[in-house]
Amino acid sequence: MIEILSPARIERARDAGRLVGTILRTLARRTQVGTNLLEIDAWARRMIEDAGAQSCYVDYAPAFGRGPFGHWICTAVNDAVLHGKPHDLRLSSGDLLTLDLAVSLRGVAADAAISLIVGEARDAQDERMIATTEQALAAGIATAGPGARVGDLSHAIGTVLAGAGYPINLEFGGHGIGSSMHQDPHIANTGRPGRGYRLRPGMMLALEPWVMADTDQLVTDPDGWTLRSATGARAAHSEQTILITEDGAEILTLPNP
Template structure:
């Protein structure tokens, strides 16, 4: 199903998107050396509840997972890149952490992800990790710039893929961006590479979650025993950036931007 939101629903999506961005930035500030991933999950649960919102993850049980996810945020460390299930792990200097969060508030969902280095990046391959994070951020910016009324999904995919390929990364197309609205995952699927001028024509009121992600030296994934966490097949580091956007009458609008401090 491809859902087109009414103006009032897009306005609600701005509020939900701001909440997601605020929570992510608060978690980033708290994710220090010595922080446990389970603490991050507990903080997320508390902030969602305080906002009167609902988690998109706790009961999430798609065909590719193993039962309900059962947690409030995805926490992917180093070689993990997608669907990172929080577990008893304490962050160390130089860890590359990705936080991926989706919530629903007022009947509309928003989804975003950030990657960053914890503590002292000099203790690991900090420059390489920073370059990979920056490449996903630039690809996300390019994808957003390509989105607007009348554009095609392939225009977004091509813009994202061109940046990632030029940066030297191979691209996995099994998982990518997606439509979003009253539920977290909707059609259309948005691969992180593609041909311009192809695919669904974008319309005002369409919400999309764009999420470029890469692995340093492979495009192959393996799944943890938890049935959820996806890692690079070679054990290399990974990065992931995501925003929810709305297609407007004259372009696109990023919805997952900070609006207030959540502490």
């Protein structure tokens, strides 16, 4: 399903997006060496509930997962990159942490992710990888607008990722979003320009470039959810939810000033 939002629902989408961005920024600031992943999950739950919103993850049970996710945020550490299930782990200096949050507020969802280094960076390559996903995200957003095709966004994202030398996985990527977290169209992190669905004002999309340092192959943890690089290499992930407007794209998941 592809949704076109009405003006009233667009205002709700803006509220949901600001909430997601603000929670992520707050969590990133609170997280330090020694923080437990379960603490991050508890902080996210409290902020979501205090805002009168709902987590998109707690009851999330797609075919690729094992039962309901059961947590309020995804926390992926080092070689984990997607669907990281919070567990009893205290973060160490140099850990590469990805926080991925999707929230529904008054019937509209928003989704975003950030990667960050906890404490002191161990390797400049970690910072480079994070920066590359952020640059790829910016390229995809700059390409988005009415009349652009999904393949145009995929091509823009993939050009940055491949240009930096990273392999690109095509199993998981960006997606439409609206009354539910995951909708059509799928937005792969590389592709051919001029192909795919033509974007229209009122569409919401979650763009999410992610890479692993030396592979495009994933393995699944015994928890049935957490996806890691097959080689043990580190990974990074950046995501924003955007709204297609009459003249371009608006980023919805920026934090409150």
